[in-house]
Amino acid sequence: MAVTLADVAAHAGVSSATVSRVLSGNYPVAGATRNRVLRAVEELEYVVNGPASALAAASSDLLGILVNDIADPFFGIIASAVQGELEGQGQGEGPVPRKLAVVCNTGGSPERELTYLTLLQRQRAAAIVLTGGAVEDPEHSAALAARLRRLAAGGTRIVLCGRPPLSDGQGGGPVPGALLTVAFDNRGGARALTEHLLALGHRHIGYVAGPAERTTTRHRLEGHSAALEAHESFDPARAERLTVHGGGYHRSAGYEGTRVLLHRAPETTAVLAANDTVALGVCAALREAGLRIPEDVSVAGFDDLPFSADASPTLTTVRLPLQEAGARAGRLALGTQPPPRGGVTTIGHELVVRASTAPPRAGG
Known part of the structure; x- marks a missing residue:
């Protein structure tokens, strides 16, 4: 009733x-x-x-x-x-x-x-x-x-x-x-970033992740893990040691997370960040530790926010078409665009390679 x-x-x-x-x-x-x-x-x-x-x-x-x-x-x-x-x-x-x-x-x-x-x-x-x-x-x-x-x-x-x-x-x-749902391919994007670093020769890849309780964090970690597990050099213990939850999607989370990462795994040659803003904090912590980017440690972000192309060095990242996704969500909300089949549409990603990633230093 x-x-x-x-x-x-x-x-x-x-x-x-x-x-x-x-x-x-x-x-x-x-x-x-x-x-x-x-x-x-x-x-x-x-x-x-x-x-x-x-x-x-x-x-x-x-x-x-x-x-x-x-x-x-x-x-x-x-x-x-x-x-x-x-x-x-x-x-x-x-x-x-x-x-x-x-x-x-x-x-x-x-x-x-x-x-x-x-x-x-x-x-x-x-x-x-x-x-x-x-x-x-x-x-x-x-x-x-x-x-x-x-x-x-x-x-x-x-x-x-x-x-x-x-x-x-x-x-x-x-x-x-x-x-209705307009979703991002977070798994696919993270996998593409990790595969890019593996192809460059990196084997000690750190990950400063976002808040553990968020779906975005889990999906990006799953994509990262899938790429590692598919590679011949995969070591579960090493992958776990090189993963740090920064606690947020802000710059300070990247900074603090990287300090923890360097203390735990000083052999790190590349760091994936939860997003581009976190990547700025990662870069700050690396420079404070006397490490050069990308000569000593490569850094990659996620989202391709407007400042990423102007960072120093310019930031390798995954581009999510945020403008397109928001516009599509707006049309669906207004009813001016037909709903997708099954109620869900997934927006693709694009790997954007810039100056913040390079092959690891000799012996890395």
């Missing part, structure tokens, strides 16, 4: 009118009461008045974009491309926005991600684009799946951009409904 507004009111210990006010967002409600109502909505998995909500979402001018860090060029490029798809043709004055884009900065927090989705549901958002890797936590995955099911049931289009298709975290497989 479907959960009703009265059920939510009884669960929260308030009147049905109070529940209605909280969900509409048009009337002031005390913070503690609002939180109690929203908690009841979550616990009962209440879907807000399906047909009416779907009608409201269909006529809404709001599109939400969730990013981990708006200051990170990776997310800024994607968000800008999504927003660019919201512009229609003006009357002699250039393009004009067709929808209002709201960028929600989660800071990588699973709790903030869920909270923003609740707020966007209350505002009857027409569409939501979730960007970046997902947190691999069964409890969070289940909560996120439930939240997205309710949004889809209310008529909101949902697009995942840069993350794999969502599983409910309980063995239920992909979440059904109006949920």
Whole structure:
């Protein structure tokens, strides 16, 4: 039996009118009461008045974009491309926005991600684009799946951009409904980078990875491992010793991770970084240790962010077409592009070889 507004009111210990006010967002409600109502909505998995909500979402001018860090060029490029798809043709004055884009900065927090989705549901958002890797936590995955099911049931289009298709975290497989995915080939890109270093002659290849709980980190590590395992020189113990989790996708993670790596495995002749920003920290730590790039140690990043071609030396990396991915996600969110077969489209990668990688020094 479907959960009703009265059920939510009884669960929260308030009147049905109070529940209605909280969900509409048009009337002031005390913070503690609002939180109690929203908690009841979550616990009962209440879907807000399906047909009416779907009608409201269909006529809404709001599109939400969730990013981990708006200051990170990776997310800024994607968000800008999504927003660019919201512009229609003006009357002699250039393009004009067709929808209002709201960028929600989660800071990588699973709790903030869920909270923003609740707020966007209350505002009857027409569409939501979730960007970046997902947190691999069964409890969070289940909560996120439930939240997205309710949004889809209310008529909101949902697009995942840069993350794999969502599983409910309980063995239920992909979440059904109006949920589309624009994914990156992170495994293939990492494998291509590692194969490039192996072909140059490197056998002591370090890896400063991102946060262990992120899907992006796991997929890139899997690609790296696949390339190593396929090579005749593969040594599992060495590969494990040469892998360090930097704890983030920022410069300081690369710096600290490389210091750990050099202490643990001073024989390292090449370092793969979780992304291009991490690679900058890797380079800083190597220079501090008196090592030259690439004469002593080669360095490679991932994503091909705008600064990579201007780094010194210029950075070997894997190019992900972030602009294309964001634009495609925007069109899917607006319904101006037909959905891909099976609801999932994977964007390819390109290996970009620059000056930061070279054959290892003699004896490396």
